Amino acid sequence: MDLWMLYALMKKSRLFEEAVAQLWQRGLISGEMHLGTGEEAIIAGIVSQLMPGDAMAVDHRGTAAFLMRGIDPVALLREMLGREDGLCGGRGGHMHLYSKEHLAASSGIVGAAGPRAVGFALAAQYLRPASVAIAFFGEGAMNQGMLLESLNLAAVWNLPVIFVCKDDGWAIITQPQEAARGDMGERVHGLGVNYVAVDGLDVDAVWSAGSQAIERARTGGGPTFLHNRCVHLEGHFLGYELLRVTRRPFQELPKLTVPVLRSFLRKGGGSLKERLAGMKMILSKLWSTMRDPREDENNDPIIRLRQRLMVDPGRLNEVDQNALTEISAVLSAALVEVTR
Amino acid sequence: MRLMYFSEAIDDALAQAMVEDPNIIVFGEDVLLLRRNLLARFGPARVRGTPISESAFLGAGVAAAMAGLRPVVEVWQVDFLSVGLDALINHAAKLEAFTHGNWTAPIVVRVPCGGGYGDGGQHEQSLWGWLAHIPGLSIVVPSTPADAGRLMLSALRQDGPVVFFEHKLLSEIYLAALGSGGRESVQFDVPAEGNRGPVPDKWAPLPLGEAIIRRDGGDLSLISIGVGVHRALEAAQALGKDGVSAQVLDLRTIQPIDKFQVCQAAAKTGHVLIIDEDYEGFGLSGELAAILLEAGISVKYARVCTQTTIPYAQQLEKQMLPNTECIIASAKSLLVG
Numbered sequence: 048m049d050l051w052m053l054y055a056l057m058k059k060s061r062l063f064e065e066a067v068a069q070l071w072q073r074g075l076i077s078g079e080m081h082l083g084t085g086e087e088a089i090i091a092g093i094v095s096q097l098m099p100g101d102a103m104a105v106d107h108r109g110t111a112a113f114l115m116r117g118i119d120p121v122a123l124l125r126e127m128l129g130r131e132d133g134l135c136g137g138r139g140g141h142m143h144l145y146s147k148e149h150l151a152a153s154s155g156i157v158g159a160a161g162p163r164a165v166g167f168a169l170a171a172q173y174l175r176p177a178s179v180a181i182a183f184f185g186e187g188a189m190n191q192g193m194l195l196e197s198l199n200l201a202a203v204w205n206l207p208v209i210f211v212c213k214d215d216g217w218a219i220i221t222q223p224q225e226a227a228r229g230d231m232g233e234r235v236h237g238l239g240v241n242y243v244a245v246d247g248l249d250v251d252a253v254w255s256a257g258s259q260a261i262e263r264a265r266t267g268g269g270p271t272f273l274h275n276r277c278v279h280l281e282g283h284f285l286g287y288e289l290l291r292v293t294r295r296p297f298q299e300l301p302k303l304t305v306p307v308l309r310s311f312l313r314k315g316g317g318s319l320k321e322r323l324a325g326m327k328m329i330l331s332k333l334w335s336t337m338r339d340p341r342e343d344e345n346n347d348p349i350i351r352l353r354q355r356l357m358v359d360p361g362r363l364n365e366v367d368q369n370a371l372t373e374i375s376a377v378l379s380a381a382l383v384e385v386t387r
Numbered sequence: 388m389r390l391m392y393f394s395e396a397i398d399d400a401l402a403q404a405m406v407e408d409p410n411i412i413v414f415g416e417d418v419l420l421l422r423r424n425l426l427a428r429f430g431p432a433r434v435r436g437t438p439i440s441e442s443a444f445l446g447a448g449v450a451a452a453m454a455g456l457r458p459v460v461e462v463w464q465v466d467f468l469s470v471g472l473d474a475l476i477n478h479a480a481k482l483e484a485f486t487h488g489n490w491t492a493p494i495v496v497r498v499p500c501g502g503g504y505g506d507g508g509q510h511e512q513s514l515w516g517w518l519a520h521i522p523g524l525s526i527v528v529p530s531t532p533a534d535a536g537r538l539m540l541s542a543l544r545q546d547g548p549v550v551f552f553e554h555k556l557l558s559e560i561y562l563a564a565l566g567s568g569g570r571e572s573v574q575f576d577v578p579a580e581g582n583r584g585p586v587p588d589k590w591a592p593l594p595l596g597e598a599i600i601r602r603d604g605g606d607l608s609l610i611s612i613g614v615g616v617h618r619a620l621e622a623a624q625a626l627g628k629d630g631v632s633a634q635v636l637d638l639r640t641i642q643p644i645d646k647f648q649v650c651q652a653a654a655k656t657g658h659v660l661i662i663d664e665d666y667e668g669f670g671l672s673g674e675l676a677a678i679l680l681e682a683g684i685s686v687k688y689a690r691v692c693t694q695t696t697i698p699y700a701q702q703l704e705k706q707m708l709p710n711t712e713c714i715i716a717s718a719k720s721l722l723v724g
Contacts, residue, residue, distance in 0.1 A: 071570070077504065078510075078565070126699075129700030129701050138508070154509070155506075190438035191440060193470070218438075218439060219417045220419050307424055310424035310427045311427040313428055317428060324430050328426060332419065
């Protein structure tokens with residue numbers, strides 16, 4: 048494992064996605080935008096170990112995985128800008144990224160990475176022995192039938208799949224304890240899939256767990272499920288309402304609370320007890336969002352890795368500068384005709 | 388009369404119905420966020436979120452309806468309905484037929500649909516023709532806040548399953564969440580009258596299957612539904628300046644469909660142009676042609692529909708979805724040809 052190489056991947060991905068966020072804010076990228084900032088350690092720890100012939104099934108948050116797989120960043124950015132010379136001719140956008148050459152495919156349907164990775168792995172068993180397939184998804188997808196069915200199928204067919212769960216504890220507004228009972232590890236284990244819990248903020252840990260899982264899959268040992276915890280620095284998507292409230296409470300909070308209070312007070316409806324229970328749920332969502340884990344630097348995988356690499360500040364600075372130069376060049380190349 | 392936004396009107400009518408009928412419950416994906424106003428008024432027993440498990444919660448909604456509740460079940464986008472479609476196609480839609488009319492499932496499935504805000508081909512489909520294909524499902528696609536609230540009320544009074552389409556381009560809630568996300572740098576081609584408009588002080592149901600003439604004219608009938616109605620009205624206005632008198636018929640529901648008004652409109656002008664945001668092949672636009680043929684009405688016919696997977700790129704998306712320019716061009720060539 049080369050921590051410096053992993054750091055460079057993560058740093059470039061972060062800079063790239065920060066640039067994407069700015070372009071989105073300027074209105075040059077349309078629709079929703081799901082950034083992967085905060086999950087770079089998970090993506091880097093896995094994707095950096097892939098070989099030609101390995102496949103990737105990615106969710107709606109797939110930019111980092113595509114970047115780190117070595118897919119042309121200029122084409123990627125142009126895709127988001129909706130250009131003819133984008134990765135998919137501007138037809139897909141960031142939720143529908145594809146690269147046939149890399150066997151990399153994303154989807155905006157939650158859980159769809161499961162069956163897709165299983166199919167990629169099945170093809171690998173016949174056509175590309177010792178190749179593996181990765182599925183990236185969030186913890187919200189773990190209640191989606193097709194993903195659970197895929198875990199089962201991967202187990203019974205002993206397929207070389209690595210199920211990579213990026214668990215940030217939020218599926219838009221739904222928190223895991225509201226959406227599932229029992230322990231995720233037991234659930235996965237119960238389906239006959241090897242389960243490993245990983246600190247998804249620590250690229251070292253992800254890389255090591257990933258290395259074992261990939262090696263196991265390549266040598267016929269079947270599927271592994273890596274449960275990585277992380278924090279999405281921009282929430283579910285850019286401009287997510289509850290994060291806006293947290294960040295600009297004076298402007299945003301009244302927009303949310305005034306209609307809620309008005310509705311709370313309207314004649315007809317639930318008893319006071321029921322209404323209070325409803326209010327309590329709304330407040331608890333707000334409260335959970337406001338206790339923002341983003342403020343703790345330890346929840347940023349890049350800051351965490353930097354602390355380890357500070358042993359060589361000169362080299363760190365150099366890697367940072369190189370990343371900045373590279374991403375700046377990508378930006379100017381991608382934007383060349385847009386701003387003209 | 389009050390003024391309301393599109394989704395506000397739906398929620399208001401839904402709230403009125405919930406006050407009157409304690410068996411109405413609301414559940415679905417991110418309902419705690421989207422229906423927080425209802426949550427604060429009716430409490431968590433009647434307004435609840437679900438895991439992302441469409442096949443389970445849609446199926447459960449159907450069975451809960453069979454057993455006496457009136458669930459309003461929400462899916463984030465109609466595109467995601469495909470994940471749990473078995474519940475609707477093989478169960479909700481079949482029950483009445485299988486039991487020879489003895490048992491029905493009064494579920495309302497509320498689905499945001501449609502494009503024009505840049506989410507691309509897996510999040511912007513219409514798919515109403517696809518669902519209307521299945522006998523046993525009612526399909527509702529309102530185009531104004533007043534119709535939306537009134538149709539929600541009648542959806543809640545049906546014996547069988549209703550899929551209630553809520554166009555995202557009209558919905559202040561979805562546009563803010565999905566399209567703009569708090570940024571002010573983007574603008575969408577939102578039809579003003581569909582987005583906000585007068586609604587009654589007390590909601591009364593609007594029977595399913597009643598189309599409405601939004602604009603009268605004698606040369607050409609533009610027949611549409613949802614956002615397409617507003618595009619048609621805009622086109623009709625422009626055509627008027629060129630001396631063409633175009634009528635605009637808003638179907639409002641697809642199943643049941645108002646065959647009488649469709650035939651009447653077609654017979655009146657002899658020229659029919661269908662504007663359908665759903666896919667062109669094997670859908671509403673073809674069905675309307677069949678209705679006219681079966682009725683023995685001979686017309687000049689054309690259609691402006693979505694032809695392929697909706698592209699992400701803004702300009703391509705705009706060209707792909709039925710827009711005023713292509714409606715005007717099609718109308719003119721229909722009248723000339």
